[in-house]
Amino acid sequence: MQVTEEFVLEGKLGSADLSPWLLRHAGKLGLAIALRVQTDERLEMTLSGAPDLLDAMEMGCLLGPYDIWVDSVARIRSGCRNGG
Amino acid sequence: MQTDWTPVALSHDIPVASAAPGRIGDTALAIWRSASGRIAAWSDRCPHRGMRLSHGYVRGERLSCIYHGWSYGEDGGCKRIPAHPDLTPPESIRVPVFACREASGVVWVAEGQPAGAPPDLAGFRGLRSLHIAAATGAIAEVFGGDGPVLRVKLGPVAVIALVQAFGDETMLHLMAPESCDLATLDALSDAAEALRRNIEAEATA
């Protein structure tokens, strides 16, 4: 099963390292990723892939590069398709 | 002798369905042989939590990490994550794989795309590998020459020493003539051990 979810990260996110870090980590998990909104306190992105791998992406985001701090990761499922 | 290939182990030290540690340059290797006999050299680090894969176990054509059982197929791609048995791991989770060939009883590894085949050492076979706590210079002095492939005398017997230099440590893979009988091989093995002790004693003197 492949699902698409909106991830909303909140915290102290003001680091140039964050978006390349997220792209690389999503790539390692084989997830499709689109970064949409990024401020110093909030980051929104769309991720697609297997549910266990989206969970793994959340684990990665909770730690992230050392110079950021994620208070929370909110996830909203926006799409789902079987197979693939 | 110029070659892109580095000798990392002797074939007989990596039996079927086993894994062992090795090194190329600064990179730690997991050298392993599948149940069908296929040899491979990978980065010695499970991408999950960094456990050495050379401590892992082989089942069939896969190498698994001893820590959480993540298993990897011949292309280095992750095939199974036991904690999440329903997940098909993505192609993107993989262990870096090195070019690896066996020739004359030696396991050869190369970084990048090697040109040509590993050196042909026909007429010789693996004797033993020796880890020596001394810089390669000390070994060159004893053997009277340096380079990665040395043809030297061990007692009365002409042997080949394949040299891996690691700063103040050296790995020697010794090869004996195929014609040697068992008694000669035993004597050579003892001579090699004595050589190692001598070199280490000289180096610390």
Added chain:
Amino acid sequence: MSVGAMKDQWYPVGLISGVTEEGRDSLLLGEPIRIFLDGGTPAVTGEGERPLPVELRYGHVWTCPGTPTRPLFDIPEADQLGRRLVDVGVCRVRCSPLRAVENFLDIAHFPFVHTDILGSEPHTEVTRYEVGIREDVDEVWATKVQFFQPQAAKSAEGGITTDYMYRVCAPTCSVLYKTSPPMPGEWDVIALFVQPLTETLCDVWPWMALYDDDASMTDLIHFQQLIFVQDRSVLENQLPALLPLDPGMEIPTRADLTSVAYRRWLKRNGFTYGAQLVAA
């Protein structure tokens, strides 16, 4: 590496029963310490014979190389009647003290590292569990953890699904609660007290408070020592040696949630002795 906030935390430095008049030299966060009996009472000194604070709890001598910011954590089960308190002894491990704790929090390795004891294939799945920070005590707690075990404890016969809870109560100390095989309504308590000698070397002092009237003390100690020797073969072979607080070179999954929570807690508190800040 600065010792930072970890200087003001409590650490185990030996068994109360093992302290002698002659004393013993050891290390704590890379600094020399000495543990000895002073007029019959265990005492600890740091460099220049500076006296360090001492607590005697849970079978062990505890000290703090700086100024304690909080009292030594409470394990109320230590005072419950009917429990056997087991001082397991010491196991020296060439690893980061933080890695020793992280491994203790991990259940997914049971079938592979503690094969046929704490886990076995094909029972490898890690089901969802909950992790949070208890803000009043600033501890990491993992609850509703379940795992199938062929022999969960010395007193267990046959396989059972074992319930677990984990808590991290100090940067190098963790306590787990697991279903007690002889008393299914109660929790056995197993603690891992880690003495950080250096950033890559530690003395691990397991301690237990069990409901088990049958096994001999020797058997209980041997069982726990066997488990830890198996863990040591992993702990001494992880790369890098320090615990990464940036997982850029790793792939944590939901099964690693407790590890992730522990690393977040370390990062938030500045507990970085034995940690690596940048992925490499």
